[in-house]
Amino acid sequence: MKDPRRLSQFLVLMFCIGLLVNGCTSSANSRYFGKTVAPKDNILRYVSGSEPETLDPHISSGQPEARIYMAIYEGLVEYGPKDMQPIPAIAKSWEISSNVDEFVFHLRDNAKWSDGTAITANDFVYSFRRGFAADTASSSTELGFFIKYAEAFNGGQVFVKKGDSFLLAKDYGGEEQKPSTGIGPDTDFHKFVQSPIRLTLDGDEKKRAKQIDADPKLKAAVAGAEFVPVKAEDIGVEAIDNYTLRVTLRQPAPFFIGLLAHQFFRLVPKQAIDKWGKEWTRKEHIVTCGAFRIKEIRPYDALILEKDPNYWDAANVHLDGIAFYPVEDNATILNLYKGGSVDAFLNHTVLTSWIEQVRAFKDEYMNFPENSTAYYSMNVTRPPFNDPKVRKAFAMAVDNDALSNFRKITKPLYDLTPTGIFPEYDKARAKVSEEIRKERNIAPDVWAKYGKFDAERARKTLTEAGFPVQKSGDGWACPTFPTDKVSLMFNTNENNRSIAEFVQAQWRQNLGITVPLKSQEFKTFLKDRHEVQYDGLAQSLWSGDYMDPYTFVGLHYGYPNNGDAGFNDPKYNKMLDDANAELDPAKRYEMLARAEFYLMEQQPSIPLTINATNWMKKPYVKGMYPNPGTLLPWKFVYIEQDPAKWDKDVENVMAESDPQVEKQLQELTATQKTAK
Amino acid sequence: MLSFIIRRLLIIIPMALLVVTLTWALVRIAPGNFYSAEKKLPSAVEANIRKKYGLDKPWYTQYGMMMSNIVRGDFGDSLKYQGQSVNEIIRRHLPYSAVIGLLGYLLALAIGLTAGTVAALKQNSGFDYGSMSLAMLGLSVPNFVLGPILVLVFSFWLYLLPPGRWGGVSGIILPVITLSAIYAAYIARLTRAGMLEVMRSDYIRTARAKGLDEKTVLLRHAIRGGLIPVLSFTGPALAALLAGTVVVEKVFAIPGLGNIFIQAVLNRDEPLILGVVAFLSILIMIFNLIVDIAYGFLDPRIRYE
Numbered sequence: 001m002k003d004p005r006r007l008s009q010f011l012v013l014m015f016c017i018g019l020l021v022n023g024c025t026s027s028a029n030s031r032y033f034g035k036t037v038a039p040k041d042n043i044l045r046y047v048s049g050s051e052p053e054t055l056d057p058h059i060s061s062g063q064p065e066a067r068i069y070m071a072i073y074e075g076l077v078e079y080g081p082k083d084m085q086p087i088p089a090i091a092k093s094w095e096i097s098s099n100v101d102e103f104v105f106h107l108r109d110n111a112k113w114s115d116g117t118a119i120t121a122n123d124f125v126y127s128f129r130r131g132f133a134a135d136t137a138s139s140s141t142e143l144g145f146f147i148k149y150a151e152a153f154n155g156g157q158v159f160v161k162k163g164d165s166f167l168l169a170k171d172y173g174g175e176e177q178k179p180s181t182g183i184g185p186d187t188d189f190h191k192f193v194q195s196p197i198r199l200t201l202d203g204d205e206k207k208r209a210k211q212i213d214a215d216p217k218l219k220a221a222v223a224g225a226e227f228v229p230v231k232a233e234d235i236g237v238e239a240i241d242n243y244t245l246r247v248t249l250r251q252p253a254p255f256f257i258g259l260l261a262h263q264f265f266r267l268v269p270k271q272a273i274d275k276w277g278k279e280w281t282r283k284e285h286i287v288t289c290g291a292f293r294i295k296e297i298r299p300y301d302a303l304i305l306e307k308d309p310n311y312w313d314a315a316n317v318h319l320d321g322i323a324f325y326p327v328e329d330n331a332t333i334l335n336l337y338k339g340g341s342v343d344a345f346l347n348h349t350v351l352t353s354w355i356e357q358v359r360a361f362k363d364e365y366m367n368f369p370e371n372s373t374a375y376y377s378m379n380v381t382r383p384p385f386n387d388p389k390v391r392k393a394f395a396m397a398v399d400n401d402a403l404s405n406f407r408k409i410t411k412p413l414y415d416l417t418p419t420g421i422f423p424e425y426d427k428a429r430a431k432v433s434e435e436i437r438k439e440r441n442i443a444p445d446v447w448a449k450y451g452k453f454d455a456e457r458a459r460k461t462l463t464e465a466g467f468p469v470q471k472s473g474d475g476w477a478c479p480t481f482p483t484d485k486v487s488l489m490f491n492t493n494e495n496n497r498s499i500a501e502f503v504q505a506q507w508r509q510n511l512g513i514t515v516p517l518k519s520q521e522f523k524t525f526l527k528d529r530h531e532v533q534y535d536g537l538a539q540s541l542w543s544g545d546y547m548d549p550y551t552f553v554g555l556h557y558g559y560p561n562n563g564d565a566g567f568n569d570p571k572y573n574k575m576l577d578d579a580n581a582e583l584d585p586a587k588r589y590e591m592l593a594r595a596e597f598y599l600m601e602q603q604p605s606i607p608l609t610i611n612a613t614n615w616m617k618k619p620y621v622k623g624m625y626p627n628p629g630t631l632l633p634w635k636f637v638y639i640e641q642d643p644a645k646w647d648k649d650v651e652n653v654m655a656e657s658d659p660q661v662e663k664q665l666q667e668l669t670a671t672q673k674t675a676k
Numbered sequence: 677m678l679s680f681i682i683r684r685l686l687i688i689i690p691m692a693l694l695v696v697t698l699t700w701a702l703v704r705i706a707p708g709n710f711y712s713a714e715k716k717l718p719s720a721v722e723a724n725i726r727k728k729y730g731l732d733k734p735w736y737t738q739y740g741m742m743m744s745n746i747v748r749g750d751f752g753d754s755l756k757y758q759g760q761s762v763n764e765i766i767r768r769h770l771p772y773s774a775v776i777g778l779l780g781y782l783l784a785l786a787i788g789l790t791a792g793t794v795a796a797l798k799q800n801s802g803f804d805y806g807s808m809s810l811a812m813l814g815l816s817v818p819n820f821v822l823g824p825i826l827v828l829v830f831s832f833w834l835y836l837l838p839p840g841r842w843g844g845v846s847g848i849i850l851p852v853i854t855l856s857a858i859y860a861a862y863i864a865r866l867t868r869a870g871m872l873e874v875m876r877s878d879y880i881r882t883a884r885a886k887g888l889d890e891k892t893v894l895l896r897h898a899i900r901g902g903l904i905p906v907l908s909f910t911g912p913a914l915a916a917l918l919a920g921t922v923v924v925e926k927v928f929a930i931p932g933l934g935n936i937f938i939q940a941v942l943n944r945d946e947p948l949i950l951g952v953v954a955f956l957s958i959l960i961m962i963f964n965l966i967v968d969i970a971y972g973f974l975d976p977r978i979r980y981e
Contacts, residue, residue, distance in 0.1 A: 034832065051939070054758040061713065137728040139711055142718050155720035278759045299757070299768065300931030301842055325841065327929045328939075331824065335839035336929065339831045523708025523944055530716045541714065562716050 033361040035340025038620035038641050043321040044634075047333050047345035051300050051326040055281040057263040058131045061140040063543070063630070064346065066263050068324055071305055071634045072288040073266035076105050076124070076245070077257060081636045081661065082625045082654055084371075084547050086257045090119060090267070090289075090312075091245070092671040097183045100252040100583055104184045107243040111312045113269055114293040121239035126270045128247075129232040140264040143545060148193055148236030148250040149200075156203035158227040167199040167225070172218055174199065184246050193236045193248045200230060252581055254588060255548030261631075262546065291317045291635040300326055316664055318623070318638035334358075337616060343639075344617035347630040352495060355408050355614075362649050363619040367409050369610050371421045371544035371628035373552065374410070376488070376503070376537045376606040377529070381566035384482060385536060389465035391603040394537075396451075396458035397510040398503055398606060406502055410609035414451050416596055417552040418610040421628050425549040428589035432597060451600060455510040462511060469511055476512030486536030487518040491525040496539055499608070532566040540564060540605070543629070549589070550580065553596045556604055565604035572599055619646035623661050625653060636661050681969065688961045695957040696746060696950050700739065703946050710755040710944045729755060742950070751951035756943045762951035765936060770918075772842060773925070773932035777917030779848065780855035785910070787860040792867025792906075793899070799872065807864060814861030823854040823927035840929040851928045855921055859913055863906055871902035900974045907974065911967030915960040 039045065049064035057069045070079070076094070077086035091105040111119040128147070131138050132154045145151040160167040168174075174197060182194050202208040208227075212219050236248030249256065259265070269287035272280040279285060283297045291313065292305035303324040307317050325342060327333050330351050336342045347370070350358050359365045378385040378394070385391055400412035413419065419426055437447040459469040459476065467481045488504060490496040500517050508514050515536065520528070529538045542562070544551040556563035557576050572595060579591035600607075613626045620643075623636040638660070640646055647653060711717070711725050726732045730741070745752055751762035791811070795804040830850060831839035837846050874880060875898055883893045922934040933952065940948040971978045 035835070051757070053756050056758060059758055061715070134724040135728060137721075137725040139713070139717055139721065139725065141721055151720075154724065278753075281759050298931070299760070299765070300935065325929075327840070329926045329929065332840050332927060332929045335824075335827055335831065336841065339835075339839040341838055341841060522942065523712055524706070526712045526714070527707040530712070543714075560716065564716070 031361075031363065032619065033358060033364055033616070034338030036618055036620070037340060038618070038639050039343065040641075041321075042319060042639055043323055044319050044344070044621065044637060044639065045323045045325065045342045047327050047336065047342050047349075048303075048324040049326065049346045050328050052303065052324075055286060055294075055297075056268065057266045058127075058136055058138040058140070058268060060263070061138075064326075066631060067346070068303065069263040069266055070290070070631060071292045071322055071324075072290040072294065073263070073268070074111075074290045075260055075262075075266040076107075077260045078633050079261045079627070079629070079631045081623065081633050081665070082627055084258075084261075084627045084629055084631060086261055087633075087665065087669050088672045089261075094257065094672065095183050096257075098181045098583070100254050100256070101249040102181075102183055103247045103249075103256065104240070105245040105247070107245060108312055109243050111289070112310045113271070114288045114308050114310055115269075115271070116310055117271065119267065119289060120242040121245040122242070123267055123270065124245050125237050125239050127268045128237045128265070129235060130268060130273070131264055132235060133232065138264065140262065143259060143262055143264050146249045146251065146253045146256060146259075148197070148248050149230055149234045150236070152200040152230040153232060153235055156229070157200040158203050158208070158229050159198045159200060160222055160225050161228050162221070162225040166228075167221055169197040169199045172199050172215065172221075184240055184244070187238065187240065189238050190246070190248075192234075193238070197250060201227070203229060252583065254580070254583075254585060255546055255550060258548060259546045292319075292322055295321065302326075313635065313668075316667075317635045319634065322634060337618075343621050344624060345615055347613045347615045348611070350614050350616065352408065352498070358616065359409075361616070362651065363647055364616045364650065366613050366615045366617065366626040366650060366653075368613045368626040368654070369411060369418060369420045369628065370613050370630070371418060371547065371551075372542060372611045373413055373416065373418050374499070374539070374541050374608045374611060375413075375416070376608065377540050377563060377565040378537050378604060378606070379532055379534055379566055380604055381532060382485075382535060384465075384467070384485065387465050388602055389461050390467070391606075393458045393462035393465065393511065394507065395603050395606040396454045396461065398506050398608070399453040399455075400608060401453070402506075403499070403502055404609055407499070407609060409612040409614055411612070413607045413610045415600055415607055416555060416605070417549045420610070421544075422547070422549050424586070425589050425593065428586065429593040429596070432590055432593040436594075436597060458510055472512060475509060478512045481511075481513050483513060483515060487516045487534070488537045488539070489518040489520060489525065489528065489534050490539035491522045492519045500539070503608070529564045530560075532564060537606070538564065541611070547628070549592055549596075550576075553592050553599070556599060563604055567602070567604035569599075569602065572602070617647075617650075619648070622647060622658060626650075636664060677969075677972070681965070684961075684965045684968075688958060688965075691961060692954050692957050693743070693746070696954050697739075697743075699950055699953045700742065700946070703944065703949055704735070706944065708944055710946070712944075742947075746950070746954065751954070752947040754940075754945055754948045756940075756945040756948070762947045765948060766933065766951055766955055769931055769933045769936050772930055773921070773934060774918050776848060776851050776855060776924070776930065776932065777914075777921070779852045781859065781910075781914050781917050783852060784856040784859035784863055787856070788863025789867050789903075789906070791860075792864040793871055793894075793902075795864070796868045796871035796875065796902075797894075804868075808868065811861040811864045814857045815865075817857070818923075819854050819858060819921075820923045820927060822857055823850070823924060826850050826854060827927075840927070842930050847928075851924050851930060854927070855917065855924045859910075859917070862909065866906045866909055867902065870905045871898060874898050874901040877901070904971065904975055907967055907970055911963045911970075912960060915956075915963040918959065 048067055050062070052065045052068055053060040053062065055072070057073050074089045076089060076091035078089040080087045090107055090111045092108045094103055094105045096103055107119070107121055113119060128144070130136050131144060132141055132150045134154060134156055141154055182190065184190070202211055212222055238246045240246055267289050269280070269289070272285055272287040276285040283294055286294055288294065288308070291308060291311050293308040295306040296302070296304040304321065305324070306321040307319065308314065311317065327336065330349050333345050333349050334354060337345055359367065378391050380386055380391070400414060404410045404412040415429070417425065437444065462478065463469050467478050469476050469478045488500050490500050497519060504515055504517060528534050529540070542552065542555060554576060555561065556565065556567045557573055559568040575591065575595035575598060579588050579595060582588040582591055613630055615626070615630065617624055620640045621637065622640050623638050624632055730738060754760050754762055754765060757765070791807045795807050798804055827839045827850065830837040837850055841847060880893060880898055883897050922938050924930070925932040925935040936948070937952045940952060
């Protein structure tokens, strides 16, 4: 093409063709975001985020992995598709002791591994013990520490045996367990596990010596005593028979059943692990127990699953397979979705700059509240934030509603626990708030603003704390506040920066203080925050581990804790302990609400927003719901070929009933009345 | 010549070990661990993890064990991706990067050399201005901009090519073009400059004076000299291309080595970082050596003792 005229003619021609093709396709599909054709092979293509670390559910605690594990492993219970409340899985029903510290699970007798062998209660005993074993080194193991002696076994601790009996925890400052009613047959193991909690000491000799030296009473008692290591067999898990499993806790935990859907409690195959060791998760060795089994593993490219005919409920699995694509770049994920290469993708994915465009596709965009909160922790161990008044002032000076409007899809939050996720807890909170209002005799209109954005009160409170805020030109100034001693730390990310800049502007506007911003690489940031080695404020995002408000209210419980504020308050710890010992659920929620109210008055953190699910699915993908954790039980998902039956206006998807899903759910929960 | 090559090859080993040591030190200095996550671990749980992966031993023991394994060519298992050895990961993901890199390299060479040579021969012509402006554009548009533009045009307007993921010839086209653009532009400009300089040099004048026809002058004499600056650029460029280009792999979701490497750093996956770094440094040193050898063939003035 030597002639420049011919080159330009060619380019113009190409451009015209482009416009023409573009015009045709977009007019045909303008209702949907990009190419929308239901896959004919009945295989769902799902972008799962980062490359899965491993297919061993005990090892990875990540959410992208959790979604994959939900397809290939099953546990006693499964997350409900809409509300994430536990529904029967391998356990077809269960009983709970009146103390809520012992559970008996009745397993189905037709559950099988992908290699065809039967699943029995012994598989659960094995899986639980492996999860707590020190050499498994599971990072989610803490979730199971409610099970009696699980923590002691995991930490390599020892019982103290003197003569024929063991020293008991309650005699040395430990909590006394209320006598349990116990359920099921009273076996020898049951007698042991029901006996009062034994004292456990550190397994390391040096550390143990220190522990003993610190307590004179203990020192006298251990003289001549024998130290017996806590064994896997001591953990409160027992196979009563092949299809009956009993789990005993060290303390009442009303939310325990909900916890059991977590990946940590899913079954792992003894037969494969014994035989292949750390290589058991390879394609040629792996044995699974979920609705799907592994067909192909292509790291960083695709994990292909196929329906497992051995699965006990295979008749109710609608997809023939799932292809999980590990893609991390959000723009690339959206490109793949728009180009029709994938059918749905994980949460938190639509970039803020795309949201306006994408949310217009009402049949596809999932904007629902999540059980996660964004907040700023304040280092309560260093001045000036060691003063609750300063913390209050900074909290009151942030307009969360404005922040949410700016963020477009998040919802404002002024407490630690997100609203709209736990309806019963929301009621308890409202009730407790009203009670406190009456106790303090405050007018309802004044009370409504309590704890919310209030620039005037924020300035007053900061002035009271010894940092006077003065009028300065059009705005405010607080010259005595040590801005050189504080910063707002966040991990490097565009969204985090925009939030930080917004909040920084609010403080400048309302308090006359410019807090310096400090952006850090993620792991560097985590270290500083976890060790509470930061000045001022640090960004935090907490996703609930289970569907109970305690996963949020307990953030600052004990020390060290996950609140990362350096906060440690015995009164608050006691309030939580008391609440969890309460057996009446409504009353327990009220006690938790009181503890949360008390905590927010101490204000170790500034709540900002409730996150949004923020993901998309093509309208032909049905039975997939924007639940609060984006944890999708895959056997409910199906691909609808008939465009007339595609999802429309997904804003109502949670309220609308899909007869197929409802029927499936009803059949599953028929065996367990308490599950919804 | 042979002794030169042997000397250079021998030096590669200690150099690579030095690079690995420095990288190891840097990884150790960086805060955080492969297991650190939003949620804090109880200290007993953290101790279990550290023990399992040998992180509880003193640093010199860990360094010694690592080095003795590496000398034997074993980088151990990835910390993050359990049950997968580093060697296996590199072996598995290198081909993706290599295919795209090599094709991108060849495309860049084809476009760059042709455009550069023609532009030099027809200096100040329309083609010269046109191609060099295009090359300037190619140099100035970063690949994270070019990639999405190509996706927009070819995937969303024309619906001709997939917007990403590995699979089939159609999936390779856009990444290869994106990858080659900047190199093609660079090579074109280097070739043009090199050729212009050579075409005016004395030995070309001599060749013409001998009565050689223009074609022989160009192909037998000019090109060899004109390509030397291109060569010193393209040698290391090939090493970099083969080993993976992070941005293009990210934009098109290609499971190449570049992608793996960045993720390994963010994950603090020490064995994987060290493995990739050692592999890359050896690769780059070998390509530099090849370039040095090629000089000798292209330019008779360069001799190796």
